[in-house]
Amino acid sequence: MNSITTQIFTDDTADLKGAAGVLSLGGLVAFPTETVYGLGVDARNSDAVARLYQAKGRPSFNPLIVHVASLEIAETLVEFDDTARALAQAFWPGALTLVLPLRPDAGISPLVTAGLETLAVRVPDHPVANGLMVAFDGPIAAPSANPSGQVSATKCAHVQSQLSGRIDGIVDGGDCGVGLESTIVATLPVPTLLRAGGLPAEALEGALGERLALAGDSAAPSSPGQLASHYAPKGTVRLNAVDVEDGETLLGFGAVDAAVNLSPSGDLVEAAATLFDALHQLNALGADRIAVSPIPDHGLGRAINDRLRRAAAPRSGAAT
Ligand code: AMP
Ligand code: MG
Numbered sequence: 001m002n003s004i005t006t007q008i009f010t011d012d013t014a015d016l017k018g019a020a021g022v023l024s025l026g027g028l029v030a031f032p033t034e035t036v037y038g039l040g041v042d043a044r045n046s047d048a049v050a051r052l053y054q055a056k057g058r059p060s061f062n063p064l065i066v067h068v069a070s071l072e073i074a075e076t077l078v079e080f081d082d083t084a085r086a087l088a089q090a091f092w093p094g095a096l097t098l099v100l101p102l103r104p105d106a107g108i109s110p111l112v113t114a115g116l117e118t119l120a121v122r123v124p125d126h127p128v129a130n131g132l133m134v135a136f137d138g139p140i141a142a143p144s145a146n147p148s149g150q151v152s153a154t155k156c157a158h159v160q161s162q163l164s165g166r167i168d169g170i171v172d173g174g175d176c177g178v179g180l181e182s183t184i185v186a187t188l189p190v191p192t193l194l195r196a197g198g199l200p201a202e203a204l205e206g207a208l209g210e211r212l213a214l215a216g217d218s219a220a221p222s223s224p225g226q227l228a229s230h231y232a233p234k235g236t237v238r239l240n241a242v243d244v245e246d247g248e249t250l251l252g253f254g255a256v257d258a259a260v261n262l263s264p265s266g267d268l269v270e271a272a273a274t275l276f277d278a279l280h281q282l283n284a285l286g287a288d289r290i291a292v293s294p295i296p297d298h299g300l301g302r303a304i305n306d307r308l309r310r311a312a313a314p315r316s317g318a319a320t
Helices: 013-024 045-057 069-076 082-091 127-136 154-163 201-208 222-229 267-283 299-314
Strands: 008-010 030-031 036-042 064-066 094-102 120-124 169-173 183-186 192-195 234-239 249-253 289-292
Touching: 008 013, 013 030, 013 036, 013 127, 013 169, 036 045, 045 249, 045 267, 045 299, 064 169, 069 082, 069 299, 082 094, 082 201, 154 169, 249 267, 267 299
Parallel strands: 008 169, 030 169, 064 120, 094 183, 234 289, 249 289
Antiparallel strands: 030 036, 094 120, 183 192
């Protein structure tokens, strides 16, 4: 990947406006939260989210947490049940992420949810994060600001040493206080701890008046990996197809004659941004046997191939 200039922003109002402007143009801006530095992008812009995966070198499309400035704004993105609302009122702003049903009109890129019908949302408790969100006035998807597999960043200098040249900007807001990622809870069908984090589970259980189920319990929601198969296309999938057999529909990549093409020019960022929409299109076409053009297995191609391999894997009875 070509190196880009990484602009450093201070936390004064004019600079936060500048950083918000970069986000509006689809740029990648790291910013401090009370947990760790997040790497933010406009959660509605699939190209920007694809570039975020590229900058992090993530080998798979894990769903991302969306950061918003208030509970009221979160309510426009996801559906709150009473338990979720009570937790939000008790712990937001703070190190609590809630996984809730995505509203169909939320406008969030399917690359953010990795195609799930739920969305992880949080209101961070940090004046700089908050100032950026107010200036940007939109949902910011932000995983931790570190290359995939490396240590999370709790100082601007950590982000600089790990991501300079790969992202458009960093808002320098000093050190992060908590230094641990957010605690992730789903409330449906039962309140469930999906990831332990900066907010102790005991505090949540105290507010709920009941124990949290653990991911993996029978009543608990499936892990994102399992849920992701929910999003597999209806048809069977054959990867690395250099030709198309009778009765197959081609999901193309590059200069091929295909029913749906991830990127006619062979651009992996474009292909990643298009992936989930392309799977929808194949369903709409009624494709029951899908052949997929070879996709280079480097950079974003690894995450695309990971997703398609899972789509190609034999379905368990549970994934419908
Ligand atoms: P990170 O952005 O690196 O802090 O990781 C985000 C975490 O949130 C991952 O562990 C995801 O699996 C989890 N997550 C995000 N969205 C969802 C979702 N819709 N359902 C369950 N877990 C989620
Ligand atoms: Mg991380």
